[in-house]
Amino acid sequence: MKTYVSPSQRPDTETVVAVGSFDGVHLGHQALIAQLKARAREHRVPSVVYTFDPPTRVLTQGVEFLSTLPEKLDLLARYGVDETVAVPFTAEFAARPKEAFLDDLRALHPRAIVVGEDFHFGRGRAGGVADLREVTREVVALPMHQLGGDDIKSTRIRELLKAGDVEGVQRLLGRHYDAQGVVVQGDRLGRTIGWPTANIRVPEGKALPLGVFAVVAITERGPHHQERHHGMANVGFRPTVNGTGRRFEVHLFDYEGDLYGEELQVKFFTRLRGEQKFGSLDELRAQIARDAEAARAALRDVR
Secondary structure (H helix, E strand, C coil): CCECEEEHHHHCEEEEECCCCCCCCHHHHHHHHHHHHHHHHHCCCCCCEEEECCCCCHHHHCCEEEECCCHHCCCCHCCCCCEEEECCCCHHHHHHCHHHHHHHCCCCCEEEEEECCCCCCCCEEEEEEHHCCCCCCCCCEECCCECCCCCCHHHHHHHHHCCHHHHHHHHHHCCCCCEEEEEEECCHHHHHCCCCEEEEECCEEEECEEEEEEEEEEEEEECCCEEEEEEEEEEEHHHHCCCCCCCCEEEEEECCCCCCCCEEEEEEEEEEECCCCCCHHHHHHHHHHHHHHHHHHHCCCCC
């Protein structure tokens, strides 16, 4: 998939464009992508997603994001988008009048534009779906995608993550929620109690569920080779040892080796429990053993 940071970078050819933050690329976004691809095939032009980095609400409301830009681009490519224009979303960009945004779209020469029906843009959210018809006559405005009568939106996914409900998140994404980061040096406490962990540093602002989870971790072992490991993850503040900052730690079952400096992708499958404070390290060790047994059972049929 070709990626640009400005509409002016791409070739001066016609397109079909979908516009939005696409944070998490959930089932609603996937419905937009399906429409985008269908219209692009009909017009025989490339499908282009015009998106923002970071997602608009990260800047305007201070919320955590569901997908880093690399994660988002990987997902868009996986769902079959031809090109992405990922513009830096800054305070200056947000303050531009709606006419400047319409000029950006004109530069993409869209035969059609696909958006959600509640799409707004420009300073003060002054622009709406009707304004897009100044750029092209064919504007597709999709209603909010729903599952079980509930709207599918990034805000709801963040609420579920805060509650640790990764299975609820999975239903809205159509896949397991994941986080990617680099394994860094920790305090090696896990080794002292028989449960070594990989401490994963994710980009600041990445939304993570709190608690203990059954997970599958993926490491790259070459351009076309991945290794998958079952394990369990703890995301939290480690109250038993008076921790302060949030930690993201993963124990891989039956694994021996050095992961420092490696990129690890962790997929969340099942929440085992919330974070607890134990009276001693022995109590913590015993609970971790029970967590491991529960995680192995939850992942028994996962390949």
